[in-house]
Amino acid sequence: MALLEIENLHTYYGNIHALKGISLEVEKGEVVCLIGSNGAGKSTTLKTVSGLIRPRQGTIRFEGEEVIFLPAHEIARGGVVHVPEGRRCFAQLSVEENLELGAYSRNDKAAIREDLAHVYELFPRLKERRKQYSGTLSGGEQQMLAMGRGLMARPRVLLLDEPSMGLAPVLVDQIFEVIKTLHDEGTTILLVEQNAHMALQVADRGYVIQTGEIVLSDDAKALQHNEMIQRVYLGLA
Amino acid sequence: MTLTERLRRLDVTTVIMWIIGGLLLFFIVLGSIQSILKGTYTPAQWFDFFVFGISQGSIYALIALGYTMVYGILKMINFAHGEVFMMGALTTYFLADEMNRRGVFDDKGALGPTLLSTLFGLIVLFAVAIFISMTVAVLLERVAYRPLRGAPRLVPLITAIGASFFLQYTARGLYGSNNRSYPNVDLLKGTVTFGQFSIQVVQIVVAVTAIAMMIGLYLFVQRTKTGKAILAVAEDKQAAALMGIDVDRTIVITFALGGAMAGVAAILYAIMFRQAHFFMGFIPGIKAFTAAVLGGIGNIPGAMLGGLFLGIFESLGPTLFLDGLGINSPNQLKDVIAFTMLVLILIFRPTGIIGERLSEKKA
Numbered sequence: 001m002a003l004l005e006i007e008n009l010h011t012y013y014g015n016i017h018a019l020k021g022i023s024l025e026v027e028k029g030e031v032v033c034l035i036g037s038n039g040a041g042k043s044t045t046l047k048t049v050s051g052l053i054r055p056r057q058g059t060i061r062f063e064g065e066e067v068i069f070l071p072a073h074e075i076a077r078g079g080v081v082h083v084p085e086g087r088r089c090f091a092q093l094s095v096e097e098n099l100e101l102g103a104y105s106r107n108d109k110a111a112i113r114e115d116l117a118h119v120y121e122l123f124p125r126l127k128e129r130r131k132q133y134s135g136t137l138s139g140g141e142q143q144m145l146a147m148g149r150g151l152m153a154r155p156r157v158l159l160l161d162e163p164s165m166g167l168a169p170v171l172v173d174q175i176f177e178v179i180k181t182l183h184d185e186g187t188t189i190l191l192v193e194q195n196a197h198m199a200l201q202v203a204d205r206g207y208v209i210q211t212g213e214i215v216l217s218d219d220a221k222a223l224q225h226n227e228m229i230q231r232v233y234l235g236l237a
Numbered sequence: 238m239t240l241t242e243r244l245r246r247l248d249v250t251t252v253i254m255w256i257i258g259g260l261l262l263f264f265i266v267l268g269s270i271q272s273i274l275k276g277t278y279t280p281a282q283w284f285d286f287f288v289f290g291i292s293q294g295s296i297y298a299l300i301a302l303g304y305t306m307v308y309g310i311l312k313m314i315n316f317a318h319g320e321v322f323m324m325g326a327l328t329t330y331f332l333a334d335e336m337n338r339r340g341v342f343d344d345k346g347a348l349g350p351t352l353l354s355t356l357f358g359l360i361v362l363f364a365v366a367i368f369i370s371m372t373v374a375v376l377l378e379r380v381a382y383r384p385l386r387g388a389p390r391l392v393p394l395i396t397a398i399g400a401s402f403f404l405q406y407t408a409r410g411l412y413g414s415n416n417r418s419y420p421n422v423d424l425l426k427g428t429v430t431f432g433q434f435s436i437q438v439v440q441i442v443v444a445v446t447a448i449a450m451m452i453g454l455y456l457f458v459q460r461t462k463t464g465k466a467i468l469a470v471a472e473d474k475q476a477a478a479l480m481g482i483d484v485d486r487t488i489v490i491t492f493a494l495g496g497a498m499a500g501v502a503a504i505l506y507a508i509m510f511r512q513a514h515f516f517m518g519f520i521p522g523i524k525a526f527t528a529a530v531l532g533g534i535g536n537i538p539g540a541m542l543g544g545l546f547l548g549i550f551e552s553l554g555p556t557l558f559l560d561g562l563g564i565n566s567p568n569q570l571k572d573v574i575a576f577t578m579l580v581l582i583l584i585f586r587p588t589g590i591i592g593e594r595l596s597e598k599k600a
Binding site for chain 2: 088100153
């Protein structure tokens with residue numbers, strides 16, 4: 001039984017049929033990426049999993065339990081932690097307060113302090129800025145903060161939505177370095193990316209989504225050598 | 238940009254607005270100078286106006302906190318908040334009256350006017366008023382506003398006005414339309430004098446209690462986990478839910494806190510003005526709303542500052558600005574002054590005194 005199982009998910013925005021029967025699985029300890037172009041339904045998939053949007057049909061099982069009717073905050077408390085697109089840090093709170101809010105549903109003070117230290121270790125930049133309002137951070141720093149905030153919840157599965165979006169290449173490398181580290185530490189990650197090249201390098205497996213449907217799924221290595229992927233997503237001839 | 242370019246870019250409305258603003262400022266300064274030179278009022282009297290302004294302003298500030306917190310979290314003006322205040326004051330009156338008849342507040346009763354019995358009486362009154370105002374505020378959210386979350390912003394606004402009338406006439410139906418006079422608390426009757434200045438004890442009690450409550454609320458919001466959850470929900474509800482924060486519960490807590498502040502304000506108002514009736518929430522409610530806008534709506538320290546500022550302005554303003562201009566009984570114009578200020582703030586500084594940070598974020 002996979003940790004996270006999504007079956008035949010149909011999500012609508014009004015009358016627009018955004019997800020047309022998505023099915024995917026994430027095993028414990030795996031990094032799975034979901035690649036696709038703009039508007040293919042990547043973010044919608046994550047939002048449906050984390051409960052921000054209600055699907056019309058389908059099932060989402062986490063550790064074998066149906067979570068589809070739970071409100072978003074209960075899904076988050078269950079360990080499905082969504083780091084949303086566009087970072088969405090709380091601009092009027094300091095870096096450290098943002099991180100503390102990440103651990104909102106936890107009460108184990110000592111462990112929270114350990115995790116805070118761990119996040120600062122992964123992102124030394126955040127430690128330098130910990131008293132600063134997060135609204136004053138650069139885009140890259142905000143991405144680090146959003147990921148750090150997600151990690152503070154001790155995720156059983158981490159949903160990362162476009163962590164590389166709008167970042168300078170150096171920062172993209174840094175972010176993916178961290179994703180690799182998290183993978184090595186055993187964190188389960190479902191990664192949504194437009195940057196297929198980077199995503200396939202860190203992932204174990206990948207799914208390709210086009211206009212709301214999964215069109216391909218395979219090992220990341222195999223996808224990297226797939227001709228269609230090379231042509232459409234990797235920009236290789 | 239050179240000066241001539243700037244001048245060319247000015248449009249007629251802006252110029253007219255600045256002229257009006259300039260004229261007002263001119264008359265304010267002129268009136269103030271003449272009032273002071275005329276010397277109708279002694280420094281001690283000016284001081285009285287000022288102190289009265291602070292205590293009245295601190296009551297406005299407490300009510301304003303309810304407006305500003307609800308606005309911060311729902312982007313909605315809860316126009317029924319004045320009635321939350323009224324419900325606290327009017328309902329608690331009956332308890333206060335009963336306690337008074339048993340001599341809790343004076344020397345007729347068996348207990349005597351001891352500090353202990355007065356203190357006990359007041360604490361019970363505060364507790365009851367807080368409980369009632371809180372309950373009304375929470376019910377209001379549950380019944381009138383929650384079903385409309387996600388509706389266009391005009392819809393909850395109209396509902397709020399409807400809820401305001403509903404509460405007013407419910408209070409009239411329950412308690413009648415008489416003006417109830419709150420008991421006179423013996424120990425709050427005196428004045429404290431130093432030199433030629435004197436302050437009424439009741440004014441000190443009102444200001445100190447209100448300011449202590451405000452500091453407490455500020456610390457609660459800034460320091461506690463629940464407080465930070467309120468700030469997070471105010472900023473981004475979806476992101477807050479992703480942190481595991483129960484958004485609905487946080488909104489209820491916000492209404493409850495606003496209601497509690499209104500409950501405290503209700504008793505402070507009652508011991509200061511010693512009256513309660515079903516319509517009493519309207520004017521303080523609108524004034525508190527003005528105070529919240531003045532400080533920058535959505536901003537907690539702004540509401541406190543705005544309330545104090547409005548109170549002082551309203552208390553000193555009529556005499557200071559108008560008396561010197563030869564206007565008779567200027568005190569009847571204090572509401573004119575308060576609402577003129579609201580209009581001016583909306584024209585010249587819509588973000589309020591310290592509302593800048595918030596408006597930048599939302600832009």
